[in-house]
Amino acid sequence: MIPYGHQRIDADDEQAVLDVLRSDWLTTGPKVDEFEQAICAFTDAKHGVAVSSGTAALHAAFHALGIGPGDEVVVPAMTFAATANAVLYCGGTPVFCDVLADNLLIDPERAEALITPRTKALVGVDYAGHPCDWDALRRIADKHSLALVADACHALGGKYHGRKVGTLADISVFSFHPVKHLTTGEGGMCVTDDAGLALKMRRFRNHGISTDARQREKAGGWYYEMTELGFNYRITDIQCALGISQLNKMPRSLEVRNAVARQYEQSFQGTGIAPLARDEDVLHAYHLFVVRVRERDKSFSALRQAGIGVNVHYIPVHLHPYYRERLGTKDGMCPVSEAAYREILSLPMWCGVEEHMEYICAEMKKVCGA
Numbered sequence: 001m002i003p004y005g006h007q008r009i010d011a012d013d014e015q016a017v018l019d020v021l022r023s024d025w026l027t028t029g030p031k032v033d034e035f036e037q038a039i040c041a042f043t044d045a046k047h048g049v050a051v052s053s054g055t056a057a058l059h060a061a062f063h064a065l066g067i068g069p070g071d072e073v074v075v076p077a078m079t080f081a082a083t084a085n086a087v088l089y090c091g092g093t094p095v096f097c098d099v100l101a102d103n104l105l106i107d108p109e110r111a112e113a114l115i116t117p118r119t120k121a122l123v124g125v126d127y128a129g130h131p132c133d134w135d136a137l138r139r140i141a142d143k144h145s146l147a148l149v150a151d152a153c154h155a156l157g158g159k160y161h162g163r164k165v166g167t168l169a170d171i172s173v174f175s176f177h178p179v180k181h182l183t184t185g186e187g188g189m190c191v192t193d194d195a196g197l198a199l200k201m202r203r204f205r206n207h208g209i210s211t212d213a214r215q216r217e218k219a220g221g222w223y224y225e226m227t228e229l230g231f232n233y234r235i236t237d238i239q240c241a242l243g244i245s246q247l248n249k250m251p252r253s254l255e256v257r258n259a260v261a262r263q264y265e266q267s268f269q270g271t272g273i274a275p276l277a278r279d280e281d282v283l284h285a286y287h288l289f290v291v292r293v294r295e296r297d298k299s300f301s302a303l304r305q306a307g308i309g310v311n312v313h314y315i316p317v318h319l320h321p322y323y324r325e326r327l328g329t330k331d332g333m334c335p336v337s338e339a340a341y342r343e344i345l346s347l348p349m350w351c352g353v354e355e356h357m358e359y360i361c362a363e364m365k366k367v368c369g370a
């Protein structure tokens with residue numbers, strides 16, 4: 001089966017991990033700082049806080065922003081459940097917003113209409129790797145005094161109007177799961193330009209304790225204070241060494257992903273396969289390549305039968321049984337997301353898929369091109 005996403009691990013990645021295994025620090029060591037600094041340099045963000053997953057990063061972000069019981073956070077319905085789940089972890093209430101039909105990104109007008117006196121934050125998800133309309137989201141956030149969060153788990157390396165993903169919201173969140181652009185096995189990071197938010201997230205990943213083991217060792221002391229309730233969301237040096245090594249491949253990965261996308265777009269011209277819209281003034285990071293097809297379920301099975309591991313991203317979050325029961329969400333609340341969900345397929349998109357492109361495009365046209 002040709003998967004829809006796949007990691008790429010080379011000999012230099014393996015060596016980087018081995019070097020850490022032979023060093024003194026397996027966790028909370030120098031590779032964590034180095035990885036944070038490397039992601040900051042790559043994204044132009046000022047502060048990075050590396051954690052154990054993208055989900056932990058979302059949790060840390062909402063915690064740092066002070067989301068709590070009674071607070072509402074506007075999130076797009078077309079996303080992975082973790083975006084909304086992290087609001088619930090903090091005791092807040094996710095409010096689901098519909099997306100734009102052509103690119104499945106949060107609809108700024110609809111988002112503004114959902115704002116109430118309880119709304120504390122607005123979340124954009126750079127779905128598939130296409131940055132949201134961050135200018136519009138920023139205007140709304142400023143007008144209503146909301147925090148702006150980017151779930152940029154799909155968009156590492158992307159750009160919006162010449163500005164890099166990672167600098168477009170108050171906090172931006174990345175995931176380093178193997179299907180994402182860069183992997184640490186599991187892992188995630190929050191980036192922000194706000195030193196205060198970074199400090200809060202740093203404490204949160206380490207039980208809410210004010211200093212970490214290395215700082216105490218340097219100071220030669222034993223004393224520390226737990227000032228708030230945090231978690232163990234730390235990431236290891238083993239993972240960060242892999243991340244640093246993987247980051248070297250990002251420019252190439254973005255090039256390959258964009259070339260693969262152009263090939264899909266050209267191949268599907270004049271067929272019944274409709275790729276999502278792409279703005280000219282963005283650099284699309286292409287975590288996913290998503291198309292709409294007429295008979296999605298039939299196409300899905302036929303393509304899987306042909307060895308092409310297509311997938312569906314996503315079941316709109318408000319349709320999950322947990323959310324229906326917990327928040328009373330219903331069919332019809334986000335009609336654009338719901339209609340898109342019945343038509344979308346994610347096609348293989350990763351570094352190395354190039355050699356399969358001819359076969360994938362031919363099968364796509366055979367199965368759903370009419």
Ligand SMILES: *Cc1c(COP(=O)(O)O)cnc(C)c1O
Nearest residue numbers: 053054055080082153175176177
């Ligand atoms: C992958 C992903 C997450 C969660 O990241 P994990 O590292 O798997 O916890 C959150 N939001 C979106 C949009 C994602 O794609």
